[in-house]
Amino acid sequence: MCADLRAEGEELDLLVADLPAPGWAKATPAPGWSVAHQIAHLTWTDRAALLALTDADGFAEMVAEALAAPDRFVDDGAAEGAALAPGELLTRWRAGRTALDQALAEASPDVRHPWYGPPMKAASMASARLMETWAHGQDVADALGVRRAPTDRLRHVARIGVRARDYAFAVRGLPVPTEEFRVELTAPDGGATWTYGPPDAPQRVTGPALDFCLLVTQRAHRADLGVRARGADAERWLDIAQAFAGPAGPGREPGGGPA
Structure with missing residues (x-):
């Protein structure tokens, strides 16, 4: 898990390592966020994860700051980092990734650490960091x-x-489906199928793994993806799916634009 997280960070690093200053200012699909905001946000959340693993009191202070400005703390953290010179921001992001990687490797696999949602074990935290980095x-x-x-x-x-299915319904105040879904995703190499849930479940979701991941991270609209559902609850899920904690996101409009 740690190796995969490192690889994901290194792949993104290659995109920005030699990016000239105007490139850092380019707008991304997230309204109001530039490339610098995206890297600054990852820097901020990596630091939060590091504190959760190594300094519970320090992490509690970050949570208190978030509770004091629940509608702004994510944007504020990104804006603060984005105001740095690109070289300084890149240095901080790399240093934070290195420190977090070491902390994850040294963490006990059975201990749950505090987070903004339910406490998480180190493996789950690494998985969540990979999801957000991607x-x-x-x-x-x-x-x-x-x-x-x-x-x-x-x-x-x-x-x-897949595991966040029930959360996606609950965060919108919708009834959570009572039965499991079958999810079948074609792996990126096209040679394997990743499966979740009972094989005989009547509610089903199928499609390319990439498209499903774009959907649940709300990086693309389902109309632009090859993910398909069978069953009313599965259809509704594809309209609201989210892999991240927090309020329901606005998602993207068809065609790739922001909502």
Whole structure:
């Protein structure tokens, strides 16, 4: 898991390592966020994860700051980092990734650490960091006009998306489906199928793993993706799916634009 997280960060690093200053200012599909905002947000959340693993009191202070400005703290954190010179921001992001990687490797696998949602074990935290790194990396790639080749690391993103099904309903105040879904996703290499849920479940979701991951991270509208559902609850899920904690996101409009 740690190796996959490192690889995801390194792949995104390659996109911005030699990016001239005007490139850092390019707008991404997230309204009001530039490439610099995306990297600054990852820097901020990596620091939060590091504190959760190593300094519970320090993390509690971050939570208190978030509770004091629940509608602004994410944007404020991104804006603060985006105001730095690109070289300084890149240095901070790299240093934070290195420190977090070491903390994850040294963490006990059985201990749950505090987070903004339920406490998480180190493996789950690493998986969540990979999901967010990949999703914000997609925003950067879209801004720069780069098409990234999908990898088997998407398995981590897909798993979170499947496990977050009930949360997606609950956060919108909708009844949570009472039965499990069958999810069948074609791996990026086209040679394997990633499956979740009972094989005989009547509610089903199928499609390419990449498309499913774009859907649950709300980086693309379902109309632009090859993910299909069978069953009323499964159809509704594809309209609201989200792999991230927090309020329901606005998602994207068809055609790739922001909502």
